[in-house]
Amino acid sequence: MAYRTHLMVCTGTACVSCGAFNIKKLLEEEIKKQKLDKEILVVGTGCQGFCAQGPIVVVQPDDIFYQLLSPEDIPFLVEEHFLKGRPVKKMMYTPPGEKIQIPTVSEIGFFSKQRLIALRNKGLIDAEKIDDYIGRDGYNALIKVLTSMSSEDIIKEIKNSGLRGRGGGGFPTGLKWDICKNSKGEPKYIICNADEGDPGAYMDRSIVESDPHAVIEGMLIGAKAIGAQQGFVYIRTEYPLAIHRLEVAIEQAQEYGLLGKDILGKGFDFDLEIKQGAGAFVCGEETSLIHSIEGISPEPSQRPPFPAESGLWGKPTNINNVETWANVPRIILRGADWFAGIGTEKSKGTKVFSLVGKINNTGLVEVPMGITLKEIIYDIGGGVPGGKKFKGVQIGGPSGGVVPASLIDLPVDYEKLTEVGSMMGSGGMVVVDEDTCMVDLARYFLEFTSDESCGKCASCREGSSAMLEILTRITEGKGKEGDIEFLEELGYAIKDASQCGLGQTLPNPVLSTIDNFRDEYEAHIKNKKCPAHVCKALISFHIDPDKCTGCTVCAIKCPADAISGNRKEPHIIDQDKCIKCGICYTVCKFDSVKVE
């Protein structure tokens, strides 16, 4: 019998870590108990994007959004809504600072400004059921290319769509395919780069978890265009859920004959294999990734020759990232003009961003190119929590740069971000507020990249360590006159002298923070102050005697016994004993602890 209601339980990694599998199990049990199991179907979907509010359940066809569910909520929810038909308000979403709940997905600002292409199936299908994907136009684009398009037609369509690589470089995808197709050498290979490594970024993981067949179909179309019969998905071992769902998807596609020999009886052969990487950042670089698949040390090679001419085992190889592949079936099905009609002059379509950091609506969003930062951060992201001041947004991960608050009206596309010293990258957006120290932020990213440098080029290996050392010194209050200028000189030298993208971009967070927040660097070096009150060596805690009531809470909580004073008399902090943990600042109810 058909079901009248489907409960779409988000089982992306973020919700799973909040207990989504348990919520799903409890829903199924409770629905059975109420004898509704013939009417109501519980479906586990991939990431629905609103990760801050997990665990999430969306009720279809009513479009009702339940969030932050706990196991205790489930019996009540099932009885009230699914048995008695009364939606439960207290489990619905209330925007920050507001009091009234919003019942449906389509009315929630986080969802309503998004435009979905790569994530079009999020929350609508069970990623482990190929039939669910087929029901949403799945493998229709494959039928189209196998029955009515030549290799040239496909490449022309992708070229006309204006699709560019979503992994960071932004190279035109159609042109990349064309070069590989025309390269001499057989066999040809195609690769999906799922080695997402930027801290705070999880776009590709979510696409693979929620819609693995979109990636497989995209690769099938690419293989047909380029003339490849074998493909690889290079994915990091630390993405176990994504790997599992991809394995299931490949197996189901093979069973249906959508992968393998003579696909759909049209004489086209293509198969796909998963290669797991150990999670090295440098493997996101094409030539390193190829070496990793070959089983040798993942150091980048000099280009040219490009992988399109000489890649995997010396054969012509085309690499695109997950999001790029996931866009392909929609472009084929809906046409290049449709896709090219979305976005800006040189950046077409949409981009998926992971919105993290000091933002209310942490999550995964897909927006049209050209949308302003303001729309992303305020309309979709719901602004900065706690009434704090928005300071900037780090885009493009450790290779990107910070866009300051003054540029909040900037339209987001490849060109505009590069112009302001940042980059699209793979789409990580880390929002920072007034409590974030920009020197410390730059130091954090340099710590990451100097750790991940493969060590082949001296400029990257030694340069990143040298930059990190200077940045660490500045945050410890030991900055010297001339440090800023030296960081700049070193940064440009590393960019010039490094072979691959890792070294060429690692100075970006430092250079862009110097450009936009030079006064913060100067405050650290010249005045020995950290304006954001983050760098421990540069701050001190004091108690305002006029405000202190002598309640003794801070003295009791202080782990270092640094606070003394008699009851009902102002207390004082012994600066020699203080470890600057900030606990007194947090526990004081009278606002008497000051940070300087």
Add this chain to the structure above:
Amino acid sequence: MPKLNIKDLEEIRKKVRKAALLREGISNAKITVHMGTCGIAAGARPIMNALIKIVEESGRDDVIVTTSGCAGLCSREPMATVELKGETPVKYGDLTEDKIKKIFSEHVLKGKIVEEYALVIGSEREP
């Protein structure tokens, strides 16, 4: 599972299309069975089960069956509201399985309101 050809794939798509449409919330008709305590006591559950079966047998994949709470007219339960796309909702009361069958075939399929069972046309509004 034998390998598919294009026709097989289209068959699968047709079969699962209804579930896909339901999840997208795309419909031309919505039937709401009122499931307050009064409705359930008066027999709304068998009405619901019958309705789901009728919709399935009709082969229509653009009809949504859903529930809501008590409609306020407890003495006339079981009740259901039929809402065709772009048209005024109609409330039916004192339902039986036969009545809901007729309402489906006349109102939902042919667009003709079954006046003899209809309680009210239109819905109450917030002042």
